[in-house]
Amino acid sequence: MNRIMRIEQLKKIYQLSKVKVEALRGISFTIEEGEFVSIMGPSGSGKSTLMHIIGCLDYPTEGKYYLTGQDVAKLNDNQLALFRNKKIGFVFQQFNLLPRATNFNNVELPLIYAGVPSGKRKDIVLKALHSVGLKNREYHRPNEISGGERQRVAIARALVNNPSIILADEPTGNLDSKTGHDIMKIFQKLHQSGNTIILVTHEREIATYGKRIIYIRDGLIEKDEVVA
Amino acid sequence: MILQGLRIALNSLWANKMRSFLSILGIVIGVGAVIAIVSVGTGSTQQVTARIANLGSNMITVYPWMTRGQFGRVGGTVSLHKFTLELVEHVELFCPSVKKAIPVKTLNSRLITDEVNVNATIIGTRIDYAEVNNYEVAQGIFIGESDDLERRQVIVLGSQLAADLFEDDSPIGETVRLNYENRIFQFTVIGVMREKGGSMAGNLDERAYIPVSVAMDRLTTHKYVDSFIGQAYSSEGAVNAVQELEYFLMKYLQDEKKEQFRITSQDELLETVSSVTKTMSLMLGGIAAISLLVGGIGIMNIMLVSVTERTREIGIRKALGAKNRNILWQFLMESLSLSSLGGIAGMGFGWIAAYFLSQYGNWPFVISGISVVLAFGFALFIGIFFGLYPAMKAAKMNPVDALRYE
Ligand SMILES: Nc1ncnc2c1ncn2[C@@H]1O[C@H](COP(=O)(O)OP(=O)(O)O)[C@@H](O)[C@H]1O
Ligand SMILES: [Mg+2]
Numbered sequence: 001m002n003r004i005m006r007i008e009q010l011k012k013i014y015q016l017s018k019v020k021v022e023a024l025r026g027i028s029f030t031i032e033e034g035e036f037v038s039i040m041g042p043s044g045s046g047k048s049t050l051m052h053i054i055g056c057l058d059y060p061t062e063g064k065y066y067l068t069g070q071d072v073a074k075l076n077d078n079q080l081a082l083f084r085n086k087k088i089g090f091v092f093q094q095f096n097l098l099p100r101a102t103n104f105n106n107v108e109l110p111l112i113y114a115g116v117p118s119g120k121r122k123d124i125v126l127k128a129l130h131s132v133g134l135k136n137r138e139y140h141r142p143n144e145i146s147g148g149e150r151q152r153v154a155i156a157r158a159l160v161n162n163p164s165i166i167l168a169d170e171p172t173g174n175l176d177s178k179t180g181h182d183i184m185k186i187f188q189k190l191h192q193s194g195n196t197i198i199l200v201t202h203e204r205e206i207a208t209y210g211k212r213i214i215y216i217r218d219g220l221i222e223k224d225e226v227v228a
Numbered sequence: 229m230i231l232q233g234l235r236i237a238l239n240s241l242w243a244n245k246m247r248s249f250l251s252i253l254g255i256v257i258g259v260g261a262v263i264a265i266v267s268v269g270t271g272s273t274q275q276v277t278a279r280i281a282n283l284g285s286n287m288i289t290v291y292p293w294m295t296r297g298q299f300g301r302v303g304g305t306v307s308l309h310k311f312t313l314e315l316v317e318h319v320e321l322f323c324p325s326v327k328k329a330i331p332v333k334t335l336n337s338r339l340i341t342d343e344v345n346v347n348a349t350i351i352g353t354r355i356d357y358a359e360v361n362n363y364e365v366a367q368g369i370f371i372g373e374s375d376d377l378e379r380r381q382v383i384v385l386g387s388q389l390a391a392d393l394f395e396d397d398s399p400i401g402e403t404v405r406l407n408y409e410n411r412i413f414q415f416t417v418i419g420v421m422r423e424k425g426g427s428m429a430g431n432l433d434e435r436a437y438i439p440v441s442v443a444m445d446r447l448t449t450h451k452y453v454d455s456f457i458g459q460a461y462s463s464e465g466a467v468n469a470v471q472e473l474e475y476f477l478m479k480y481l482q483d484e485k486k487e488q489f490r491i492t493s494q495d496e497l498l499e500t501v502s503s504v505t506k507t508m509s510l511m512l513g514g515i516a517a518i519s520l521l522v523g524g525i526g527i528m529n530i531m532l533v534s535v536t537e538r539t540r541e542i543g544i545r546k547a548l549g550a551k552n553r554n555i556l557w558q559f560l561m562e563s564l565s566l567s568s569l570g571g572i573a574g575m576g577f578g579w580i581a582a583y584f585l586s587q588y589g590n591w592p593f594v595i596s597g598i599s600v601v602l603a604f605g606f607a608l609f610i611g612i613f614f615g616l617y618p619a620m621k622a623a624k625m626n627p628v629d630a631l632r633y634e
Contacts, residue, residue: 057547058628078551084627085549096544096631100243112232113549157548 002033003069004165004196005054010063012049012219023049024060025219031165031198036191038210039200046219047200051169054198055090056083068164085113089158091168095150097142103129103153104138110161128156132186148179155186165196172206184209237562240534241569251530252570254523255610259574259603260581261516266599267582268589269509273501275591280497286460287360288326288469290477292452293490310481310488311452313444318480319458323472325465330356331453333443339385339393339436340405340412346392349435350406352443352453358421360459363432368400368419375418376439379446384419388433408447466493517606523570524610531563531618542622543630556623563615564608571607575600 012024023046031037041047052058053065056072065072067087075083084090089110097106107125116124129138132152142150151171158166168187172180188209191197201207208227215222241248292311319329333352338345351357358370366387375382383404390399399417406413415438424432444450460469470493477489535542542555579595586593 052628055547057631058626081546081549081551084547090547092631096540096547098541098544100239109545110548113545113551113554118232161549 003030004033004035004067005031006064006066007054008064010050010053010060010065012046012053012058013061023219024053026063027216027219027221028063029214029221029224031196033164033196034191034194036187036197036209036211037199038207038213039198039216040202040204040207040213041216041222042202045216047202047216048169049219050216051167051198051200055088055167056080057090081113085110086161087164089161089163089166091151091154091158091166091171093170093173095142095147095154095174097150097153097157099142102139102141103134103145106142106153107157107160110157114161124160125156128160129153131159132156146179147175148182151175151179151183152186155183155190159190159195165198166190167198167200169200170202171199172201172203177205180206233557233561234565236558237565240538240562241565244534247530248566248569251526252523252566252573254519254526255567255570255607256523256574256577258516258520258523259571259607260577261519262513262603262606263575263578263595263599264581264585265509265512265516267578267593267595268585268591269505269512270594270596271582271586271591272589273505274594275589276501277498280494280501286463286466286469286494288458288460288466288473288491288493289455290458290473291455291490291492293488309452311454311456313440313451313453315480316453316456319456319473319476322476322480323458323469325460325469325472326458327461328356328360328457328459330354330360330457330459331440332357332455332457333440333448333450333453335408335443335447337406337408337447339389340407341393341402344393345407346389347434348386348389350408350443350447351435351437352440352447353437354440356459357437357457360457363424364422365419366422367398368417370419371437371439376441379441380439381413381415381442381446382418382438383415384421384437385417386421386431386433386435387423388431389436390417390420406447411447413447463494466495470495516603520606520610523607524567524614527563527566527570527611528614528618530566531559531615532621534562535559535618535622538622539625539630539633542625543627543633546625546627547631552623555625556619559619559622560612560615563619564611567607567611567615568604571604574607575604578603 008028010024010027011022014021014023027050039047039050049058053060056067059073067083072083098109104125107128108121111121111124126138129135132155134149134152134156137145137149142153145153172183175183184206187197187199199206199210207213210227212224212226214224292308313331316329316331319326330353335350335352337348337350339348353371354376355371355373358365365384368384370384371382374380383406385393385399393399393404394402399420402417404415404417406415421433440453444453458469458473460466470491473491474486478484478486481488483489545555582595583593
């Protein structure tokens with residue numbers, strides 16, 4: 001198996017005007033290609049902070065982060081943008097779709113930034129939308145569809161560039177439990193077709209979709225176990 | 229990439245129609261002002277130039293002049309009495325570039341018929357006066373050579389005078405009395421001038437023309453004229469003619485310092501006009517530039533608001549792999565679209581304003597290509613210049629902070 005990700009003694013300290021918040025206090029783990037890992041922990045335990053660093057949206061205060069063998073600390077702004085575009089597909093709790101763009105245009109965005117010519121984009125976008133179970137919603141806007149559908153659009157957008165890894169930060173957090181399970185089934189399917197997935201949640205039920213669960217509390221790993 | 233950027237920009241501008249419109253108003257007014265001002269400047273200059281050309285062909289006017297006094301003394305010799313008919317007749321002899329020299333003697337008098345009397349400016353002159361000035365006779369004839377030689381008391385009336393004195397009747401052959409300094413002279417009307425309207429020298433239609441010999445020997449006993457007109461053979465020859473006249477008068481009046489006479493030519497008038505319009509254009513152009521600047525600040529303001537409002541969008545785009553330059557370009561495109569929309573609207577606005585002003589002022593409607601290119605180019609420049617700072621601010625945002633922004 002190929003090692004996709006390695007983090008070593010990752011720390012993140014937020015320096016506020018008076019107090020110092022130690023969001024991450026030394027986290028280390030590795031992730032192999034094709035894994036489906038859940039990161040579970042209570043609210044405020046540092047899960048989102050960790051995901052942002054893994055997603056190349058933020059940088060650690062201390063520690064090492066290698067993504068597909070590359071030391072992320074050594075990348076410049078443009079190379080980071082390229083990593084976010086090609087290697088990572090991020091799914092947010094709040095969907096983070098562009099409100100004025102159609103679903104099609106939202107999913108098209110990573111392809112545009114990847115420089116895929118417009119003639120080739122249409123097929124790729126439609127394929128991605130269909131793969132998450134969305135049909136006949138291509139030209140609706142986010143405010144014209146349900147929360148579950150919005151998250152499907154967001155997942156389609158995350159996987160449209162064939163990233164090395166899909167990151168999902170509480171993807172079911174804004175959904176009712178039935179819709180949440182529907183969304184988790186999509187991740188399950190993506191895992192079965194070979195995608196590497198890291199999922200963050202504070203719900204045990206959701207975490208158990210993963211094949212390995214990393215428990216974190218107060219910025220430290222409590223337990224790292226493989227689920228049967 | 230560029231088309232994509234343009235589409236995003238136009239979409240986001242369309243989403244805030246009213247705000248976009250208000251923010252480009254400054255540019256609209258600035259560009260419109262530049263185009264209208266340049267058009268008005270060109271059109272009115274053409275009008276004045278045409279009027280000057282209309283003053284007469286290749287016409288040079290020579291006046292006696294008195295220098296300003298200094299230290300309590302009366303300056304220079306008063307040369308009035310030296311401007312005699314004899315001098316005028318010598319001009320043609322000594323100045324080869326001058327085709328004709330025509331004396332002008334101006335007197336104020338009253339013209340009287342049985343019913344009415346009116347004030348009139350009487351011009352004592354010779355046959356060529358009408359031709360040099362491009363004046364035409366509507367009825368009858370102008371003063372002839374023999375009228376002057378034989379000192380006939382004949383008069384040619386301006387159209388307004390003819391109307392005032394004779395109403396609708398033809399005045400040709402009628403007699404008018406001319407009161408000059410309380411002496412009455414009988415004149416026979418031989419012609420009426422075509423209507424000419426106002427000029428730089430008052431209403432031409434309230435003038436009357438008589439032979440210069442009559443004005444000098446019968447009405448007055450003056451030996452001098454008020455001025456004379458020298459006509460050059462061609463407009464190219466006018467410069468030579470002016471030089472020859474200067475040289476001749478310096479010798480004839482024994483006036484090496486050129487203090488006793490003044491020569492004005494059309495060239496000189498045209499130069500004055502062009503320098504005046506240049507100053508005006510500079511001034512108004514400055515005002516237009518300031519309003520463009522204000523317009524630019526308006527765009528910068530709205531772009532800063534737009535960047536702040538869309539912080540989250542910037543975060544999303546960056547999370548999806550937008551490079552700093554993609555974001556920079558997106559916002560720059562937006563401010564550029566704003567300013568060029570403003571430029572286009574301003575061109576239309578300036579065009580319309582210039583048209584109505586030209587109708588109002590009766591000058592030709594001209595839009596110079598340079599002013600359009602200049603105004604539009606300046607608007608684009610302002611879009612880039614004032615859009616750059618907000619766009620850079622957007623491009624440099626940190627993705628997590630932008631995503632977390634509420
Ligand atoms: N930008 C920030 N500035 C200061 N403190 C922060 C910031 N982001 C997160 N934190 C703090 O770091 C800790 C971990 O937050 P977070 O990673 O969002 O937790 P989780 O996603 O597990 O709920 C919390 O105490 C939070 O208040
Ligand atoms: Mg969180």
